[in-house]
Amino acid sequence: MKRVVLTAIAVLLAVLFTCALPSSAAPPAPAATTPPTSPAVPTGSAPAPAPTRAPGIPATLRVGTEGVYPPFSYHDEKTNKLTGFDIEYMDALAAKLGTKVEYVETPWDAMFAALETDRFDLVANQVTYNEERAALYDLSEPYIETTGVIVVRDGDDSIKSLADLKGKRAAENLTSNWAEVAKNAGATIVGVDAMALAIDNLRQGRVDVVVNDKLAIQNYLATRPDPGVKVVAETDDTSRSVFAARKGSGYMPSINKAINELQADGTTKRIYDKYFTPKAQAPSRWDLVRDNAWPMLRQLIKVTIPLTFISFAIGLVLALLVALGRMSPNPVLSNLARFYISVIRGTPLLVQLFIIFYGLPEFGVKIDPFPAAVIALSLNVAGYAAEVIRAAIQSLPKGQWEAAETIGMNRVTTLRRIIIPQAARTAVPPLSNTLISLLKDTSLTSVILVVDLLRQAQIAAAPSLQFFTMYLMAAVYYYLACLVLSFIQSRTEVRLNRFVAS
């Protein structure tokens, strides 16, 4: 038994190491250090950072940003480069600070968890100043000020100001400042992932109102010929966007100085005008599909499929060990296995991903996104597959064990040569279910910064806000991948059924 366990652990470690390598070689977000994208940025035109680095600033500043929040932080439709007001401003700021920037793309709802667990040093994503945040984080002086706007459906006259929000339903990013504003005005908050989805919900009549950043809404309306929604009012208070770092970072004196310099030399105004003057119409749906067919397929092949298969392979080995533990005469082992299964099956995969990625760093264990995803998914698969494997093993007649015993086999050899090959036949259909679910569950890993197929679809959808089209396209890719898995399943079943009467 000992040897089997050791082999399993060795396999596990080997796989973890090999999958740790590509992910550290290729950072989780497609954007690496980006030189200023616009030739007009005055101080950033030199490729090398200024020789003198501002005090308190590290040589490379890791910056967290959404990448799906136009026009502040998104991927250019043509070049797929990370760009936007916040990005270009950050590049200019970094040039002033004499440091390099490395962007880490993170969903907004995971942004502060990632900041706290040292995934990056600074957030550049239209973080709105408020006192709660000021108490928890180092915040810079504002680099842009804007007001919120109240958006309603065309033809809805019941809302004219914040005061009318009482009892209405508002679609907002749960952790955003605008959710707070709407809630204080008495609205019920419906949580959505992105501003574009909030507007979709509004258009479709699922909610009554959206409160959001004026600049973001203006940009959205400018790219839509027939938005179906209208701005009815501005909120009273201005919202000030700031950079956020962990408490005690010591960055802010230098950053604040640079912000003032950018204001003084006109850079801020220039970048502002570039992003907040109404743009030409967004590309057509078909252009979008054509342009993103390959990038999405690439993420499917490079991330989603390897993630699925590596996690499944490790998960199966773990599942076998858990199943054996569960059947062990040793009460400690069997109860441990039982507990493991109940915890894994009794908690959401999303929470498991969060705990591995954002929870473990609290205890000094920091794991890159891809290996963290592999760990969480394998542990999850193990919990589900263990019961399948146990049932399959126990469904074999006792005579098979006895026959092996009488020819002198020990239990490990019996398992390996007699029991598992026969149990595999009954286990394959339910395990295939697990595999196919796993393929789609990998889409949850975007919350821990894995750029998988679904995340790529979000990135592609963000500039033009065509989420429906891109999600549909992602669904087609997932479906095709599942068809292939189903085909493999039926081939495997035929092979394993060769020794039973049809």
Added chain:
Amino acid sequence: MTDHTPRPDHSTTDGGSVAPPTAARGIPLVAVDHLAKSFGAHEVLKDISFTVEPGTVTCVIGPSGSGKTTLLRSLDALEIPDAGVVRVGDCTVDFGEIHPGPKRRLDRRTRELLATLRSKSGMVFQAHNLFAHRTVLQNLLEGPVVVQGEPVAQATERARRLLDEVGLSAHVDKYPFQLSGGQQQRVGIARALALRPQVVLFDEPTSALDPELVGEVLGVMKTLAAEGWTMVVVTHELRFARQVADQVLFIDEGLVVERGTPEQVIGDPQQARTKAFLRRIMEPI
């Protein structure tokens, strides 16, 4: 972690032989002494003692629930008796000294001892218990090659001869499900012989078969008996016992009620219980 069974030295054995092992006459090959076994409050074996001479056939008969299958399984340590001594060849196990933990857990030394005992005998099951995912030939190789480490070529050669002997040369590459019940049981017999046991144990080998298939299995067993294999057979086939057995044990309620030649036990039973049992078998209606 290795298999516990001692590995025979294949370089000195007669590679292709499928003949029974030779043993000195006069010294019993199997000796069972005061064997007792309970399942909970139910005493299945109360006090069983007997011996088996090499090259002889012992048939164990008795009503269902009398303990005969438990007795046979004890010889192969598939059941762990509570007390008593079993000796097969030069391996002696005193079950009085073996105390399984919860869920039949045994320490390593005991497991090795039992594996040695098992290596002395081959078991033929009522339900044949062939490995369903292995072909006929692979079923025969599993023990010699995987457990005992015999070279594949030599083991294959022997397996083919054994299959020839049980009349299955045409079916070596079939899977068990492709065979009839009688053929499956003959593979089961060949698999037991492939281990080169000193004694072959049969647990009601024909009870699960359709009546027209019983003959082919008994025929093979008769041939083996004639070749000089030492056999212990739990059976309800009185005609077979009469024709082939050297010794018949009649067991009831965990005790040996009568023991002797077939002529004595079946032909001229002395005990009332034996007579009643034989009458029920021969005149069921």
